[in-house]
Amino acid sequence: MSHANLLALLLPPVSYTPSAPTLAGELGAEGLALDTAQRSANRVTAAVTPYFAEQLLPDWERVCGITPPAGAGYQQRLQTVLTKLAETGGLSIPYFKKLAAGMGYQITIDEPQPFRAGVGCAGDRIQVADIVWVWQVTVQGAGGRVYRLRVGQSVAGERLSQFGDAVIETVLNELKPAHTFVYFVYKGA
Incomplete structure (x- = not known):
């Protein structure tokens, strides 16, 4: 009525x-x-919970301190908010791998090391000394997630499908130590 x-x-x-x-x-x-x-x-x-936030999702992003990447769809933005709320904190490789697994990603993390006398062998790559501040995240799968337009999970005006891993990259770049650089490699399944 x-x-x-x-x-x-x-x-x-x-x-x-x-x-x-x-x-x-x-x-x-x-x-x-x-x-x-x-x-x-x-x-x-x-909107008390981000699952049904709809037009109030930008408020959840503001509260969580998230700046969504340009062109990110509603599903990607919602996943970023949910991940931010679920994070507990940590700086270890197992923490980042567990965080990624909770988001549905299988990753490996490698830390390149500079060549050192007595440790390195013939044929090893020679890196600069500052390589200790770099880490590589290898995302297993088909080279990124596919976000398809879905009723109730997307909004009008979005693309029918979007490819990419802006979610994992945004989350790990926000949580990584500030003095480090992380780069991402995508490997197909």
Whole structure:
């Protein structure tokens, strides 16, 4: 039942005629304002959890300190928010591998080392000394995720499908130590 009908039922039955043109217009306008407020309140209530945030997803991103990459779809942005909320903190390789596994990625992390006398062998790659601040994340799979347009999970105006791993790259770049550089390699399944 609309709010206009409810407001009409609140009128004294003998004193007012809800179908009178002036009163019907007033009840319609007030009812429409209340209907709009009710829909807005329902959206806010649903956004208590990011799963149903819809138009309020940017607020979740703001609270989590996330800047979505340009062109990221709703599903990618939602996955980034959910990952940010699930993170517990850590700087070890097992932590990052577990975090990626929780997002549905299988990764390996390699830390290139500079050539050192007594440790390196003939044929080893010679790296610069600062290579100790670099780490390589190899993402296993088909070279990235495919995000397809889905009813209830995407919004109007998005591409039918998007390819890429902006989610894993954004999360790991935000959590990595500030003095390090991470680069990503994608390997097909």
